[in-house]
Amino acid sequence: MAANLDQPREPLIELKGVSKSFGNNVILDHVDLTIERGEALVIIGPSGTGKSTILRIIAGLLPSDAGEIYIKGQKRTGLIEDGEDPIGISMVFQQAALFDSLTVEENVGFSLYQHSNLSKKKIRKLVEEKLEMVGLGGTGDRYPAELSGGMRKRVSFARAIMSNPETPQANPEVILYDEPTAGLDPIASTVIEDLVRRLQCSTGVCGTYVMVSHQNSTIRRTADRIIFLYGGQIQWQGNVQEIDTTDNPLVRQFFSASIKGPIRIID
Numbered sequence: 001m002a003a004n005l006d007q008p009r010e011p012l013i014e015l016k017g018v019s020k021s022f023g024n025n026v027i028l029d030h031v032d033l034t035i036e037r038g039e040a041l042v043i044i045g046p047s048g049t050g051k052s053t054i055l056r057i058i059a060g061l062l063p064s065d066a067g068e069i070y071i072k073g074q075k076r077t078g079l080i081e082d083g084e085d086p087i088g089i090s091m092v093f094q095q096a097a098l099f100d101s102l103t104v105e106e107n108v109g110f111s112l113y114q115h116s117n118l119s120k121k122k123i124r125k126l127v128e129e130k131l132e133m134v135g136l137g138g139t140g141d142r143y144p145a146e147l148s149g150g151m152r153k154r155v156s157f158a159r160a161i162m163s164n165p166e167t168p169q170a171n172p173e174v175i176l177y178d179e180p181t182a183g184l185d186p187i188a189s190t191v192i193e194d195l196v197r198r199l200q201c202s203t204g205v206c207g208t209y210v211m212v213s214h215q216n217s218t219i220r221r222t223a224d225r226i227i228f229l230y231g232g233q234i235q236w237q238g239n240v241q242e243i244d245t246t247d248n249p250l251v252r253q254f255f256s257a258s259i260k261g262p263i264r265i266i267d
């Protein structure tokens with residue numbers, strides 16, 4: 001499913017020669033990547049290959065060691081906390097990362113309670129709108145412990161798409177999902193996959209997303225474009241149909257789950 005066909009494609013995020021090491025361990029080695037407006041990009045690759053690292057760099061949570069990052073053509077010089085990006089970029093973490101002592105409503109509205117001058121009544125209304133968008137209308141008074149894993153995940157989606165009407169320029173235009181279906185049963189995974197696509201197409205909500213996933217169904221159901229990361233670099237890119245037709249030995253091995261092939265097995 002392609003979204004936002006009425007919008008012209010333009011580079012929203014560009015990574016140019018981005019490198020990142022942890023100690024002597026080179027994780028990203030001069031990576032070039034362009035993400036266009038309206039794109040649904042899924043990053044795949046073996047465990048420990050740097051997928052979450054690239055997502056955290058795009059989010060502005062982690063500095064790169066070298067290279068340049070452009071957000072809507074503007075070179076980024078700091079991290080997200082410096083608030084300089086010309087668009088909002090939101091991240092959904094692998095663990096839903098909710099505050100257990102706060103209600104669903106307080107979790108979703110957290111940043112508005114902390115950083116806006118909006119009344120409690122107004123925030124509650126905005127939160128309820130987002131909860132309805134993720135299929136959780138009416139759950140605002142519950143606590144995370146009372147929800148299933150899939151529901152908690154959806155609460156974290158609602159928090160990620162929360163916007164502040166006082167600062168519309170900071171509203172999330174790009175959403176980054178780190179393994180959103182990890183640990184969920186196949187049906188709960190389908191609910192999340194459908195939601196990711198639905199949110200992409202909703203007016204006023206981020207039309208562009210970048211996802212990291214290991215789940216075959218999630219990759220196939222949510223990607224317009226797939227990139228395969230390995231050995232610090234993008235080794236392959238293609239669309240969902242090309243997963244099954246490519247000769248690339250890394251992709252072949254990954255999707256056949258074979259222990260024989262060029263991917264080094266780390267026990």
Ligand SMILES: Nc1ncnc2c1ncn2[C@@H]1O[C@H](COP(=O)(O)OP(=O)(O)OP(=O)(O)O)[C@@H](O)[C@H]1O
Pocket residue numbers: 022027045046047048049050051052053054
């Ligand atoms: N803050 C850190 N300090 C040191 N090493 C780190 C740090 N963050 C990540 N790493 C290492 O960098 C490598 C890449 O990690 P990353 O989480 O990006 O991989 P990944 O491809 O997302 O893996 P997985 O699929 O298992 O989640 C791993 O070897 C990891 O241990």
